[in-house]
Amino acid sequence: MSFVKYEPMGDIAYLTVDRVNALNALNSQVLTDLDEALDQIDLDTVRCLIVRGAGDKAFVAGADISQMKDLNPEQGEHFSEQGNNVMRKLCNLPIPTIAAVSGYALGGGCELAMACDIRICSDKAVFGQPEVTLGITPGFGGTQRLPRLVGRGMAKQLIYTGMNINAQEAYRIGLVNAVYPMEELYPAAEKMARRIAANAPIAVRAAKRAVNLGMQVDIQQAVEIEEEAFGSCFGTADQREGMGAFLEKRKHEPFCNR
Ligand code: CAA
Numbered sequence: 001m002s003f004v005k006y007e008p009m010g011d012i013a014y015l016t017v018d019r020v021n022a023l024n025a026l027n028s029q030v031l032t033d034l035d036e037a038l039d040q041i042d043l044d045t046v047r048c049l050i051v052r053g054a055g056d057k058a059f060v061a062g063a064d065i066s067q068m069k070d071l072n073p074e075q076g077e078h079f080s081e082q083g084n085n086v087m088r089k090l091c092n093l094p095i096p097t098i099a100a101v102s103g104y105a106l107g108g109g110c111e112l113a114m115a116c117d118i119r120i121c122s123d124k125a126v127f128g129q130p131e132v133t134l135g136i137t138p139g140f141g142g143t144q145r146l147p148r149l150v151g152r153g154m155a156k157q158l159i160y161t162g163m164n165i166n167a168q169e170a171y172r173i174g175l176v177n178a179v180y181p182m183e184e185l186y187p188a189a190e191k192m193a194r195r196i197a198a199n200a201p202i203a204v205r206a207a208k209r210a211v212n213l214g215m216q217v218d219i220q221q222a223v224e225i226e227e228e229a230f231g232s233c234f235g236t237a238d239q240r241e242g243m244g245a246f247l248e249k250r251k252h253e254p255f256c257n258r
Contacts, residue, residue, distance in 0.1 A: 010045075013048075016054050043095060048192075049193075057103045060104075091116075095204075102124070103125060107142070110128060111129075117208065127170045128164035129162065130164065132159065200233070206233055209229060
């Protein structure tokens with residue numbers, strides 16, 4: 001039995017962390033299941049992935065505290081590496097990813113959401129990096145992705161205080177892009193995913209790659225990455241159709257990923 005459900009729905013898909021009785025906390029098995037589920041995605045068909053937690057109480061309430069309690073430093077580092085490898089795989093997935101955060105997204109849960117390209121949440125969502133209240137640091141990317149998303153001052157405040165924030169505050173600081181009543185969250189995620197999926201897949205993937213790679217280098221190298229991404233779209237069937245349709249004042253045919 002896997003703690004992660006992969007549900008393709010045509011050109012979009014859900015990845016659901018499903019360990020409801022522990023508020024979807026990430027232990028080694030859940031991380032392994034996530035890793036395997038990411039490998040399973042049919043990238044020829046699926047054009048956008050929605051990541052969520054089962055139930056409406058939690059997205060993911062963090063790494064599993066009962067598993068971590070008796071780790072020694074070496075084992076702690078190894079667990080962090082396992083989590084970071086999965087977050088990196090998710091972050092580098094060629095297709096766009098949307099975290100749809102229903103409830104608690106704490107510690108490793110906030111880090112899972114931050115490994116996605118886009119975050120939206122319910123008005124009941126709670127975010128935080130409470131690790132220092134447990135005697136540890138964030139370990140699945142929080143010290144690195146949070147400052148890149150909300151700025152280092154706000155990230156340090158959240159990490160040092162270990163305080164949780166609600167959905168509106170997460171929206172205010174730019175951690176999430178939108179807040180919805182719970183019943184509208186997944187329909188909104190699907191609407192956004194389908195909108196992305198309707199666009200030229202080669203261009204969308206190239207744009208994702210350019211943003212991700214460009215954020216890691218200086219601006220000169222970054223614009224060179226953009227030039228390469230831009231150039232790689234030309235000559236594709238979708239570029240010819242997209243531009244041809246515009247100039248012929250007609251709606252473009254569905255993009256074909258070629
Ligand atoms: N690890 C293991 N089990 C967890 C868990 C976690 N992170 N979060 C919740 N659970 C379990 C609880 O132990 C409980 O199990 P039992 O029913 O067997 O007792 C079950 O899920 C339900 O949780 P609560 O009874 O605590 O539910 P609540 O509504 O009273 O509280 C909560 C909800 C505020 C989210 C609370 O569960 C909580 O504070 N959880 C821990 C949050 C946290 O500190 N996360 C960070 C972990 S460290 C980390 O993630 C490190 C990293 O960066 C890699």
